Amino acid sequence: MTYQDLTVEIDGAIATICVNRPEKLNALRDQTADELIDALHSLEQSAGVKVVILTGNGRAFGTGYDLSTVDLDTGCDLYTVLEDHFNPLILALRRSRLLIISRVNGPCAGVSVGIALACDIVIASQDAYFLEPFSQIALVPDGGNTFFFPAAAGRTRAMAAMLLGEKISAQDALTWGLVWQVHPADMLDAKVQEAATRIARLAPNAIKRTKQLVNTACETGLAAQLDLERDYQGELGGSPEMVAAISRFVKGGKSQ
Known part of the structure; x- marks a missing residue:
């Protein structure tokens, strides 16, 4: 499949998927989610690939759903957006080998x-x-945010973050347990590559089974929570x- 919103590169056992919409700060549309799912499934068929690095091109990882794609005259069926595109993406990230x-x-x-937190590291x-x-914008968190965020940072921090809408610095995210490591921008690539290389040396079944065990222990109720986000977002959409x-x-042309 040829991708419009992504680039995919494979270097031995490590693949990199990069959302390639820098002019939109890598805001995601339905097609982006579909392409991410397809890219993951394609990489899973490559026996030599063990690790995927997911990132964004330019200065942003991603600024959420591309609100410029919403037709405010005809309405926005957010139920379908989640059911057909983004919830399958979250589950694909968690269930991938x-x-x-x-x-x-x-x-x-x-x-x-939600997509960042659905990843393993x-x-x-x-x-x-x-x-x-x-x-x-009169909506509820989706993309697994209401599942992953409180699980990592706790109910109190999640509630405040979601209702006050304040930026959480990388250092605070580290303290809260949302991220594994924080590095200076000029060291980020090297540190990510170092982690990916170390994991790529491991036996593939050890990676797969460890991921399955940790996710099984941590994510009981994920599918149900995604359904609930979908239902409430569908109710509020429009x-x-x-x-x-x-x-x-x-x-206003503002970024999220």
Whole structure:
């Protein structure tokens, strides 16, 4: 498959998937999610690949869903967006045999936070930050955010982050348990590559079974929580408050 929103490179046992929409700060559209799923499935068929690095091109990891794709005149069926595109992506990341490292090189907001946290190891640049902007546009967190975030950072921090919508620095994310390591921007590539190389030397079944064991212990209820996010987002999508908020966002040209 030829990708419009991604680049995929393979170097021995390590593959890199890069969301390639830098002009949009790697905001995600439905097609992006579909391409990510396809890329993962294709890499799983390559017996030699053990590790995937997931990142974004340019200065952002990803700024969430591309709100400019929302047609405010006809409405936005967010139920279908999640059911058909983003929830399958989250499950694909968790169920893949591949060990997936999210390289958070810059701003990470909205559904992109859920995608980063759905990966197995999160390594961030000091320049990165995490942002839960959903309540500011009259929506609820999705993309597994309500599952992964409180599990890592605790209920109190998750609630405040999701309702106040304040940026969480990379250092705070490290303290909260959202990321494994934080490095200066000029060292990020080397540190991510070092981790990927160490894991790539391991026996493939050891990687696969360790991932399965840890995920089984940690993610009981993930599918049900994704369904609940889908249902509530479908309920709120298209509300007058959401339409007004997204209209302001798009006209203002602000990044999340």
